[in-house]
Amino acid sequence: MKLQSISLHVGIIGLMLSLLFTFQACAQEKKYLATTIAFYNVENLFDTIDDPNTNDAEFLPGGANRWTPQRYEAKLANMAKVIAGIGDELVKGGPAIIGLSEIENRGVLEDLINTPPLKNLGYAIVHYDSPDKRGVDVGLIYKPSVFKVINSTSNTLYMPGRTNFYSRDQLVVTGELNGDLISVIVNHWPSRRSGPEYREEAAKLSRLLSDSLMKEHKNAKIFIMGDLNDDPTDRSVAKVLGAKGKVKEVKKDDLFNPFWQLHREGIGSLAYRDAWNLFDQIIISEPLLNPKKGWKFHKAKVYNEKFLIQKDGPYAGYPFRTFAGGAYLGGYSDHFPVYIFLIKEK
Secondary structure (H helix, E strand, C coil): CCCEEECCCCEEECCEEECCCCCCCCCCCCCEEEEEEEEEEEEEECCCCCCCCCCCHHHCCCCCCCCCHHHHHHHHHHHHHHHHHCCCCCCCCCCCEEEEEEECCHHHHHHHHCCHHHHCCCCEEEECCCCCCCCCEEEEEECCCCEEEEEEEEECCCECCECCCCCCCEEEEEEEECCEEEEEEEEECCCHHHCHHHHHHHHHHHHHHHHHHHHHCCCCEEEEEEECCCCCCCHHHHHHCCEECCHHHCCCCCEECCHHHHHHCCCCCEEECCEEECCEEEEEEHHHCCCCCCCEEEEEEECCCHHHECCCCCCCCCECCCEECCEECCCCCCCCCEEEEEEEEC
């Protein structure tokens, strides 16, 4: 699929979208290309096959969740429906790049991109196995028609003094997005149960990786995305990672968190005990704010469409998830996806 064209009139031709962007400071209107980058915690996307190297027993046909082929197929269909719709108010046909967490293995990603809603969109996969004991990984799917992968690495999170600590690796993917060099770091930081020091170590690793990319590539355009298990204002994100919430405070080599303002407005990506958190974020490097050329940050959003919200019962108003209270609901995920729009002058 080609990147979308933003111009004077509004209309859809195939998957092409046209929309007017007028800037008051300009004497003339400019035309822009737009694209979408997203992240989604898909809440335990497991297959039904027993992996003897991981603790996946609850997601087997005879396990606690009675994870049958029918339930697995329903889960894939739900995830595909969501992914295909992310950002479609501006860019039709799904994100160019989407990071994913809580996936069991490469096989579930292959099944996912071959579902009817996604198959014709032409997604490809970047995935490595992580040492997480439950077997959950992070991964990335992307459209080779617009994003050309140059390099990828999987980076293990170590906890000082803890030799038996196993968490999700941090995935780094570098490539050209429509000719513009970018890097994506996909995360799923340790849970809240493990204590803040674990997420702070994860933040240190993300910062180390982004600093290395900045040294390697001048004016590096970096996206740090993931389920961070912390809000934008928590120490791990705001202080250790150093993601600033206000554009005016961002200097060279700094990171900007466009989800800071959404969190301030009370918008969340998951709910717990009747309170919203915004653990799912996409943080960007300074060159994406005011680039001399190429892709530029435009807007950040949470994909919280009505069909993704539980309509009744004790969890009414929460994300409509696959399981709740031990019962199978047949929903989507306990997290909403998050996404950003990038634009560049045509």
